[in-house]
Amino acid sequence: MAHPLLSVPGKAKRGEIVEIKALIQHEMETGFRVTNDGKTIPRDIITEFLCKYNDEEVFRAQLFPAMSANPFLSFFTTATESGTIVFEWSGDNGFFATASASISVE
Amino acid sequence: MPQKHSPRDHPGPTRRQVLNQGLTFVGSSLALWIQPARATPEAMRAAMRNVTGEATVGKGKVKIELPALVESGNAVPLSVSVASAMTATDYVKSIHVFNERNPQPNVLGVRLGPRAGRASFNTRIRLADSQTVVAIAELSDGSFWSESVDVIVTLPACLETL
Numbered sequence: 001m002a003h004p005l006l007s008v009p010g011k012a013k014r015g016e017i018v019e020i021k022a023l024i025q026h027e028m029e030t031g032f033r034v035t036n037d038g039k040t041i042p043r044d045i046i047t048e049f050l051c052k053y054n055d056e057e058v059f060r061a062q063l064f065p066a067m068s069a070n071p072f073l074s075f076f077t078t079a080t081e082s083g084t085i086v087f088e089w090s091g092d093n094g095f096f097a098t099a100s101a102s103i104s105v106e
Numbered sequence: 107m108p109q110k111h112s113p114r115d116h117p118g119p120t121r122r123q124v125l126n127q128g129l130t131f132v133g134s135s136l137a138l139w140i141q142p143a144r145a146t147p148e149a150m151r152a153a154m155r156n157v158t159g160e161a162t163v164g165k166g167k168v169k170i171e172l173p174a175l176v177e178s179g180n181a182v183p184l185s186v187s188v189a190s191a192m193t194a195t196d197y198v199k200s201i202h203v204f205n206e207r208n209p210q211p212n213v214l215g216v217r218l219g220p221r222a223g224r225a226s227f228n229t230r231i232r233l234a235d236s237q238t239v240v241a242i243a244e245l246s247d248g249s250f251w252s253e254s255v256d257v258i259v260t261l262p263a264c265l266e267t268l
Contacts, residue, residue: 030209
């Protein structure tokens with residue numbers, strides 16, 4: 001459960017705008033689906049996604065049940081210095097997952 | 107001489123009664139069918155007001171891309187970008203995406219800053235029906251800009267039974 005998949009360029013030029021992609025395995029159960037015997041399946045989604053570049057927040061997303069299963073986000077950031085990019089996902093039922101990637105900037 | 111039957115000779119319901127019953131049945135089953143809770147354009151507007159407050163929302167600057175015809179509403183590629191210089195003084199603060207006819211009007215809201223370099227993101231969303239999807243961007247000067255796109259969904263997501 002919850003395998004994050006990242007795409008972060010390993011190397012970049014200083015000031016270059018780089019694309020970052022992050023996907024995590026998660027059902028994203030909407031809370032609107034009903035089983036055959038009429039029971040509503042309780043909501044279980046990721047509600048918050050956060051990306052930090054050397055401890056500075058660069059991108060944050062609030063997610064709702066309208067996000068697809070295995071939520072995927074791609075976005076941009078400016079490569080300022082070498083370091084670590086950390087990703088955090090948190091959600092219902094105490095869900096928390098984290099992943100990181102390093103980037104070297106010349 | 108053959109006996110003449112008056113229309114009310116036989117017992118049981120008249121044709122009119124039968125037809126009326128049929129209509130009532132069709133009517134009530136239609137009402138049941140329409141019942142599932144859906145966000146409405148009004149709910150979407152309320153959700154948008156939660157973000158924009160009383161500010162006026164300009165048309166433009168935002169580009170929202172969805173396929174015009176979607177086969178499965180379970181994972182629809184969405185891409186939103188905003189025309190902005192993304193400098194320390196002129197940048198996009200946040201982008202919110204809303205829909206008209208899913209069970210809830212919100213899809214996602216992202217926060218970014220001047221460091222993003224480019225105000226743009228891609229994701230995959232669920233769509234429960236053919237509808238209008240709206241993106242609203244808040245700029246660093248406090249102004250709001252929006253754009254909408256219509257999408258046709260042939261196999262909806264969200265409400266299926268298991």
